[in-house]
Amino acid sequence: MTPKLEIEPGSSNAYHTGAWRTQQPVYYDKWPPCSQTCPASEDIQSWLAHATEQQWQAAWRKLTERNPFPATMGRICYHPCESACNRKHLDSAVNIHAMERYLGDMALVQGWRHQVLHETPQVQRVAIIGAGPAGLSCAFQLARRGYPVTIFDAQATPGGTLRSGIPSYRLPKSVLASEIDAILALGIELRLNSRVGVEVSESDLLDAFDATFLAIGTQRPRLYSESSGQDNGTTPSHSVMSGIDFLYRLNRGEAMQLPKQVAVVGGGNTAIDVARCARRLGAAVTLLCPQDPHGSHHHDLGTEMPASQQEVVEAETEGVNLRYRVGVRRLVRSGEHLSGVEIAHVDRVHDRHGHFNPVLFAGTEEFIPAGLAIFAIGQEADWQGLGYLSQVGEAEGVWIGGDAASQAKLAVTAVGSGYKAAMSMMATFKNEALLFDARKKTKITYKKMQLHYYPKQSRHEGKVSEARLSGFTEVVKGLVDDNAKHEAKRCLSCGVCFECDNCWHFCPDAAVIKKEGGYTIDYDYCKGCGICAQECPCGHIEMEPVTD
Amino acid sequence: MDRRDPFRHNVLTSGHRACSGCGEAMAARMVSDLIGPDAIYINATGCLQVFTTHNQQSAWQAPWIHSVFANAAAVASGVEAALRAQRKKTPVVVQAGDGGTFDIGLQCLSGMIERGHDVLFVCYDNEAYMNTGVQRSSSTPHAVHTTTSPPGRVSQGKRHLKKDLISIIAAHNMPYAATATIAYFPDLKAKVEKAMGITGPRFLHLLSPCPLGWAHDSALSVSVSRLAVETGLFPLVELEHGELTGVMRLAEQKPVEAYLRPQGRFKHLFDSKEGGVELRHLQALADARIRRYGLLETDTQWDTHSAMQSARHGRGGYASPMSTVEALNSDA
Numbered sequence: 001m002t003p004k005l006e007i008e009p010g011s012s013n014a015y016h017t018g019a020w021r022t023q024q025p026v027y028y029d030k031w032p033p034c035s036q037t038c039p040a041s042e043d044i045q046s047w048l049a050h051a052t053e054q055q056w057q058a059a060w061r062k063l064t065e066r067n068p069f070p071a072t073m074g075r076i077c078y079h080p081c082e083s084a085c086n087r088k089h090l091d092s093a094v095n096i097h098a099m100e101r102y103l104g105d106m107a108l109v110q111g112w113r114h115q116v117l118h119e120t121p122q123v124q125r126v127a128i129i130g131a132g133p134a135g136l137s138c139a140f141q142l143a144r145r146g147y148p149v150t151i152f153d154a155q156a157t158p159g160g161t162l163r164s165g166i167p168s169y170r171l172p173k174s175v176l177a178s179e180i181d182a183i184l185a186l187g188i189e190l191r192l193n194s195r196v197g198v199e200v201s202e203s204d205l206l207d208a209f210d211a212t213f214l215a216i217g218t219q220r221p222r223l224y225s226e227s228s229g230q231d232n233g234t235t236p237s238h239s240v241m242s243g244i245d246f247l248y249r250l251n252r253g254e255a256m257q258l259p260k261q262v263a264v265v266g267g268g269n270t271a272i273d274v275a276r277c278a279r280r281l282g283a284a285v286t287l288l289c290p291q292d293p294h295g296s297h298h299h300d301l302g303t304e305m306p307a308s309q310q311e312v313v314e315a316e317t318e319g320v321n322l323r324y325r326v327g328v329r330r331l332v333r334s335g336e337h338l339s340g341v342e343i344a345h346v347d348r349v350h351d352r353h354g355h356f357n358p359v360l361f362a363g364t365e366e367f368i369p370a371g372l373a374i375f376a377i378g379q380e381a382d383w384q385g386l387g388y389l390s391q392v393g394e395a396e397g398v399w400i401g402g403d404a405a406s407q408a409k410l411a412v413t414a415v416g417s418g419y420k421a422a423m424s425m426m427a428t429f430k431n432e433a434l435l436f437d438a439r440k441k442t443k444i445t446y447k448k449m450q451l452h453y454y455p456k457q458s459r460h461e462g463k464v465s466e467a468r469l470s471g472f473t474e475v476v477k478g479l480v481d482d483n484a485k486h487e488a489k490r491c492l493s494c495g496v497c498f499e500c501d502n503c504w505h506f507c508p509d510a511a512v513i514k515k516e517g518g519y520t521i522d523y524d525y526c527k528g529c530g531i532c533a534q535e536c537p538c539g540h541i542e543m544e545p546v547t548d
Numbered sequence: 549m550d551r552r553d554p555f556r557h558n559v560l561t562s563g564h565r566a567c568s569g570c571g572e573a574m575a576a577r578m579v580s581d582l583i584g585p586d587a588i589y590i591n592a593t594g595c596l597q598v599f600t601t602h603n604q605q606s607a608w609q610a611p612w613i614h615s616v617f618a619n620a621a622a623v624a625s626g627v628e629a630a631l632r633a634q635r636k637k638t639p640v641v642v643q644a645g646d647g648g649t650f651d652i653g654l655q656c657l658s659g660m661i662e663r664g665h666d667v668l669f670v671c672y673d674n675e676a677y678m679n680t681g682v683q684r685s686s687s688t689p690h691a692v693h694t695t696t697s698p699p700g701r702v703s704q705g706k707r708h709l710k711k712d713l714i715s716i717i718a719a720h721n722m723p724y725a726a727t728a729t730i731a732y733f734p735d736l737k738a739k740v741e742k743a744m745g746i747t748g749p750r751f752l753h754l755l756s757p758c759p760l761g762w763a764h765d766s767a768l769s770v771s772v773s774r775l776a777v778e779t780g781l782f783p784l785v786e787l788e789h790g791e792l793t794g795v796m797r798l799a800e801q802k803p804v805e806a807y808l809r810p811q812g813r814f815k816h817l818f819d820s821k822e823g824g825v826e827l828r829h830l831q832a833l834a835d836a837r838i839r840r841y842g843l844l845e846t847d848t849q850w851d852t853h854s855a856m857q858s859a860r861h862g863r864g865g866y867a868s869p870m871s872t873v874e875a876l877n878s879d880a
């Protein structure tokens with residue numbers, strides 16, 4: 001006979017230790033610094049997570065929610081996201097732009113089509129002036145949501161400065177054209193050779209449309225004046241030219257003959273593009289940069305040159321001769337021809353009011369022989385014929401974006417501004433408040449992460465072409481498949497759970513419950529020790545005070 | 549019966565009364581879920597026993613007995629002999645604190661090993677008698693402040709050294725003895741699984757931080773146990789029949805100060821000149837352990853970096869949870 005137990009034990013589950021808690025863990029999806037820094041606000045963590053699982057199309061769809069130009073931007077964007085990437089505190093930043101390009105190229109090869117989000121057509125008609133990245137991005141967002149959109153552009157081909165300014169060794173024309181075709185396939189009307197203010201009048205436009213997006217870029221070059229160094233005067237000639245004219249002509253396919261020696265003036269990306277193109281046309285090139293080189297600028301006076309560091313390295317590799325902190329004193333001519341430029345040390349480029357007004361030090365002059373001087377010293381919006389539109393704003397149904405509106409002259413900034421304008425327009429049409437991502441509120445820095453939980457892995461790069469100077473073929477190749485798979489996995493998933501199980505393993509109270517596809521905290525038992533938050537590699541868990 | 553979690557048994561379930569952030573509760577939860585509910589657990593007196601069986605409410609979802617403080621290994625020997633007589637293969641697991649292992653339980657443990665009982669003995673070492681209010685044990689490290697080893701004129705905390713228990717155990721011609729800790733779950737899992745695959749006496753020595761007795765922030769239990777390993781103060785080793793067969797290599801040796809700083813039990817060492825001497829003593833002890841076990845040079849399966857790396861979709865969990873949960877359900 002089995003003796004009967006005097007006491008039947010109960011389960012400790014009956015006792016709710018959660019009542020002890022003074023703080024509690026909460027799972028939050030946060031907004032990583034890459035996305036914070038990306039001017040198009042791409043959800044980089046999220047599309048890289050799809051790529052990690054090799055769900056390539058899902059990754060591309062997530063990416064293109066904010067940026068319909070992955071193949072283009074993956075090539076030419078200066079990727080501020082990577083400078084902000086938390087991974088650089090572990091080894092080196094995730095190669096975000098190469099992954100973006102990989103997805104963009106895959107979409108072109110596979111012929112993936114953008115999806116329309118709303119089948120029911122909307123009534124408000126939108127006019128977009130300018131078929132550059134800003135205008136096309138805005139059109140993309142509106143057309144996906146059923147709005148009838150018409151884009152007007154003065155030129156014969158869409159793409160704006162991406163097409164007319166950027167040389168094809170960085171961005172092959174076919175890549176840009178294919179991505180634009182995919183956008184236009186959403187049913188966007190494109191009217192080329194139609195300069196608003198000239199071929200199309202402002203009033204015709206305002207009569208026919210409910211809203212207008214001005215995305216006219218900055219197409220007018222700032223010119224060099226021999227008398228004052230100011231912006232007026234000198235007409236382009238065969239021996240003096242503006243950087244964008246030079247690039248426009250080259251990109252239109254014009255065969256250009258250059259003298260043996262060329263001087264390029266400027267410290268921005270356009271100057272570098274001009275110099276690298278001139279090298280490809282066989283000239284010896286001296287780049288006269290008014291600023292200091294990267295990493296060694298004069299803290300009181302000079303600023304770092306604005307060109308991207310990577311571009312500078314490429315230019316040096318290709319044999320461009322760089323001179324820093326120099327300005328042009330005068331052009332030295334012999335008759336019709338240019339024999340060179342006289343340069344001198346620049347103490348200061350802009351005056352206290354920010355106006356271009358260089359101070360050159362006497363006694364530091366030097367002669368640089370050159371048969372052609374190309375000035376890439378800035379450009380501005382061309383408002384000709386746009387008297388009314390330039391005066392009004394959103395209250396009158398006119399939005400503005402891209403280079404014409406922003407300080408940061410980046411293609412991806414233009415894409416982001418197109419997105420924002422579209423969202424703002426639609427909110428106005430529907431009389432709704434403009435909603436921003438909830439995740440953006442909670443930021444995540446590497447200090448809130450446990451980087452020691454991640455293995456070190458070196459960054460994968462695209463190959464650089466050997467025959468780079470022999471023409472205008474693309475210099476940097478895309479990632480090979482195997483490298484792309486590994487590069488995606490380098491993302492630390494900052495602030496977003498990647499199901500590592502740490503919180504589940506480490507909770508001393510079995511208060512973290514693992515379910516298919518996620519975790520929950522059982523607040524009946526959580527004592528609020530904080531271990532889960534402390535040991536979460538990616539900083540997804542936040543400890544909050546218990547309020548009630 | 550708690551069946552909240554489809555991915556593990558929760559052999560040690562919620563509602564237990566351990567302090568917030570208890571490393572011993574965490575260690576016992578991991579070990580018991582790795583072994584599963586189809587085992588008999590024998591518990592010596594101590595925190596684990598008290599906090600899991602308070603007020604007639606048990607946190608154990610498996611057969612569990614409380615022995616007394618000294619005799620857990622003797623009770624386990626008897627249970628194992630009885631099972632053997634009935635030709636049953638149920639695993640027998642002893643759980644005890646450092647007091648119940650290094651001190652009062654040592655004689656019974658030695659006898660159990662010497663007689664060759666097929667039992668796994670797990671020591672949850674929190675380096676003092678915590679359940680009775682933090683008294684020093686023979687496991688308490690040198691220079692630690694406990695209620696019975698206060699720093700003062702005579703000594704800077706405990707005067708004596710921590711007993712080298714793993715060597716004593718290994719000297720029994722022991723089939724398997726290993727040290728482990730909560731910070732390295734994959735290592736702990738490998739050692740529990742290896743132990744469960746061996747017949748005969750087996751011993752696991754798990755360092756289990758105690759936020760109350762060590763006076764560190766409750767959130768830091770895992771971090772502190774990791775630092776104990778990374779500084780060399782608590783080497784992770786495996787010994788088979790007295791021979792060293794495995795160590796966890798240190799990817800990088802951290803200074804002992806990194807481990808001592810977050811813990812209030814070492815606070816006095818940072819306040820005086822005499823304390824400074826003991827800091828150097830503790831560093832020398834860590835260096836000696838690193839030399840003795842070859843922690844910086846031995847070629848090993850993993851090191852202190854690789855053994856803790858996270859991966860998307862987990863690092864592998866507990867032994868066949870679904871099948872056992874189903875088995876449990878069909879029993880009920």
Ligand SMILES: Cc1cc2nc3c(=O)[nH]c(=O)nc-3n(C[C@H](O)[C@H](O)[C@H](O)COP(=O)(O)OP(=O)(O)OC[C@H]3O[C@@H](n4cnc5c(N)ncnc54)[C@H](O)[C@@H]3O)c2cc1C
Binds near residue numbers: 076161216386404
């Ligand atoms: C040489 C060069 C290289 C560059 N390289 C890079 C780079 O590598 N990475 C990067 O991120 N950015 C780069 N940029 C900057 C980038 O090209 C611009 O930031 C971006 O193109 C701006 O986009 P947008 O849509 O505002 O204007 P744009 O691309 O300039 O497009 C404006 C469009 O509006 C049209 N337009 C103007 N006025 C009218 C009108 N009245 N009626 C109808 N159409 C009109 C124009 O024809 C043009 O097609 C570079 C710029 C230059 C000049």
Ligand SMILES: Cc1ncc(C[n+]2csc(CCOP(=O)(O)OP(=O)(O)O)c2C)c(N)n1
Binds near residue numbers: 618680
């Ligand atoms: C023979 C005997 N002496 C003293 C006690 C009181 N006692 C209960 S638990 C405990 C300390 C347990 O220390 P340890 O084994 O290290 O376990 P911990 O509580 O630290 O986990 C003591 C001294 C007892 N129960 N039996």
Ligand code: SF4
Binds near residue numbers: 032034035094490491
């Ligand atoms: S690691 Fe990933 S989520 Fe974090 S900043 Fe870099 S790309 Fe973004």
Ligand code: SF4
Binds near residue numbers: 024507508512531
């Ligand atoms: S580890 Fe567990 S008990 Fe501690 S705060 Fe997290 S959920 Fe709560």
Ligand code: SF4
Binds near residue numbers: 500501502535537541
């Ligand atoms: S610890 Fe791991 S599983 Fe838990 S929230 Fe963080 S990333 Fe997700």
Ligand code: SF4
Binds near residue numbers: 566573599679758760
């Ligand atoms: S006293 Fe220490 S070992 Fe005991 S329950 Fe509290 S934290 Fe755990």
Ligand SMILES: [Mg+2]
Binds near residue numbers: 673675678
């Ligand atoms: Mg103890």
